[in-house]
Structures are given as C-alpha cells and as structure tokens.
Amino acid sequence: MKLLRVENLKKYFPVRQGFFVQKIVAYIKAVDDVSFEVERGKTFGLVGESGCGKTTVGKTIIRLFDPTSGKIVLEGKDIANLKPSELKPYRTKLQIVFQDPMSSLNPRMTVGQMLSEPLLFHGIVKTREEANKVIAELLKEVGLKPHHIDRYPHQFSGGQRQRLAIARAISVRPHLIVLDEPTSALDVSVQAQIINLLQRLQEELNAGYIFISHDLPLVRYMSDEVAVMYLGKIVEKAPRDELFDHPLHPYTKALLAAAPVPDPKKKRDRKNLIGGQVPSPINRPSGCFFHPRCKFRMPICEREYPPTFALDSSHEVACYLYR
Numbered sequence: 001m002k003l004l005r006v007e008n009l010k011k012y013f014p015v016r017q018g019f020f021v022q023k024i025v026a027y028i029k030a031v032d033d034v035s036f037e038v039e040r041g042k043t044f045g046l047v048g049e050s051g052c053g054k055t056t057v058g059k060t061i062i063r064l065f066d067p068t069s070g071k072i073v074l075e076g077k078d079i080a081n082l083k084p085s086e087l088k089p090y091r092t093k094l095q096i097v098f099q100d101p102m103s104s105l106n107p108r109m110t111v112g113q114m115l116s117e118p119l120l121f122h123g124i125v126k127t128r129e130e131a132n133k134v135i136a137e138l139l140k141e142v143g144l145k146p147h148h149i150d151r152y153p154h155q156f157s158g159g160q161r162q163r164l165a166i167a168r169a170i171s172v173r174p175h176l177i178v179l180d181e182p183t184s185a186l187d188v189s190v191q192a193q194i195i196n197l198l199q200r201l202q203e204e205l206n207a208g209y210i211f212i213s214h215d216l217p218l219v220r221y222m223s224d225e226v227a228v229m230y231l232g233k234i235v236e237k238a239p240r241d242e243l244f245d246h247p248l249h250p251y252t253k254a255l256l257a258a259a260p261v262p263d264p265k266k267k268r269d270r271k272n273l274i275g276g277q278v279p280s281p282i283n284r285p286s287g288c289f290f291h292p293r294c295k296f297r298m299p300i301c302e303r304e305y306p307p308t309f310a311l312d313s314s315h316e317v318a319c320y321l322y323r
C-alpha cells in the first residue's frame, strides 16, 4: 500500500475586504490541483520560487489546513475531510519540521515538558517516569544529551534546536515527515550534521519524507523523486537524476540555471536564465502561468493551461513544447 497519495489537492485562501461586512473578493490559489505519491522510506523533493505553494502543500497534507478540495490518502484512508476529533489517530503518522526551530518550539517549556506532551497525549507512554525514559533515548537518538531534558529552547544553539524539533517529530514514530527547509537557517557544517541525522532516522523509521528546500543540490542529494512547483501547480515531476540531468520545462531549466555553480570552470547555463518575478497568485496570467516569462511561448500558451504530458511512466511535464 502506498504511504501517501495526494490527488487533485487544492488550497485556496479567501481574500476579504470591507470594514463592517467582510466580503470575499478573491482567492489566493496557493495550491491548485496538485497530485503526487510518496512511498515509505523514500523522499519526495519539492522545489520552486518563494510563494509557489510548497509550505501550503506540506501544511495541508498534515492537516494544519483544511483542504479546499482533493484527496489526501494516507495508507489507504482519505483524511482530507476528517474532523479534528477524527484526525487524532493520524496525527502520530504525520509530522512536520519547520525551518525556524525557535518559532516552532514553545519558549516556556523545558525539553522534558515539550517532548512528553505528544507521548502522553497519544498514549505512547502512561506516566511521566516512562516518558522521561523515552525522552532520554530520543535525545540520544538525535545527538543531544539526556541531561538536556531540563533545559529551555533558548539555552540551545540553532543546530541543537533543530535536533529538538526533529526529536519531537520522531517521538510518535511517524510514517511521513514533511521537512520544510529544515536546514536553511543553519550554517553549512551544522546543515551537514542535520542532513546525516535525517537520513539515519529515515532508515530507522522507514519513514517517507517530503523534502522542501531552495538548495537544489541538497534536494538532489536527499530526494528519490522531485517535483517543481510554479504558482500553485506542479509543472514537472521526475526521478531526481532525470529531473536534474534532463529538465524539460522551461521553468525547471531556469531554476537550475539560476542555482549556484559549484565548479568555477563550469559555465553557467545563461541561455535558460529568466527575468521577471513570479506573478501574484491572486491574479495569475491566462493560459500557462509561466508564459509571460517563457522564451519558448507559442500562441496556445497564452490561451490554455497545458495538460500534463507523460514522457514515460515517471517523467511528467505540463508544457505544450512536449505535446
């Protein structure tokens, strides 16, 4: 059974206006008809410019947001429309780690209080003593010390705080973890340690990861499959080497061309660089949303949003060049 199957997922945020009577005047289509799958033990990478909807995909899947429509099939069960009370048994299976651990950790709770909460709430342990034993193990597992249990988040470094956020996420033995730029706030040497930790934990838990990052080489390193998002839609999806070595969508090519080139002797792929900015998700261009920035646009691109063309069973692209 597939760990996660996301089908035609939409998340629209209403834009309200008015002082006494608030009226909905528009929708921000943050996620608009997104479909993909994640298997246990595998990593699904999600990339795209700021504001394209990556975090909203993650938060909607773990049901921090109610989806506007679509299916979120977790181990065979569609959880898209479950009420908060019905979601409780699924909360242990789905976890998220954010970029900034300081804002996701409660500053007034000790590590012990913070980590025992989900363990007690979900009945994984019955007593505080039991919880403390599990927490000591968890802290060791993420590279911290058992005596850290009485400390507060501000007494840790950025990297250590991210280890805490990871400890909290894995405490309930999740099957799927959304990693939303988990290392972007950390310096490079600490990043590498956290990445190693995440890889080791993935093997131990056999967890599926959704890995969101702006660091394309890191996404390539971590992921099995990668999807590129633009204005709420997936424009290309492929196994990671295929996507990075044979990108098809002009937007994917542009993203790769804009990424830093590690080898100074290697030339930058200038012909695929693009200018301009991502249009507003409230007022998206007609046809293909990318056409105003695309050098290869054809008349049809201004009129109709392209369907998804499958080049083979694993490589999909939404672009009329591949019709």
Ligand SMILES: Nc1ncnc2c1ncn2[C@@H]1O[C@H](COP(=O)(O)OP(=O)(O)OP(=O)(O)O)[C@@H](O)[C@H]1O
Binding pocket: 013, 028, 029, 030, 048, 049, 050, 051, 052, 053, 054, 055, 056, 057, 281
């Ligand atoms: N709670 C919310 N209410 C209203 N609009 C929101 C909300 N969360 C996100 N948005 C909007 O949805 C769109 C997608 O945002 P999202 O945070 O998912 O992008 P992102 O790809 O994660 O960007 P970044 O790379 O900067 O983290 C943006 O236009 C954003 O302003």
Ligand SMILES: [Mg+2]
Binding pocket: 054, 055, 056, 180
């Ligand atoms: Mg984000």
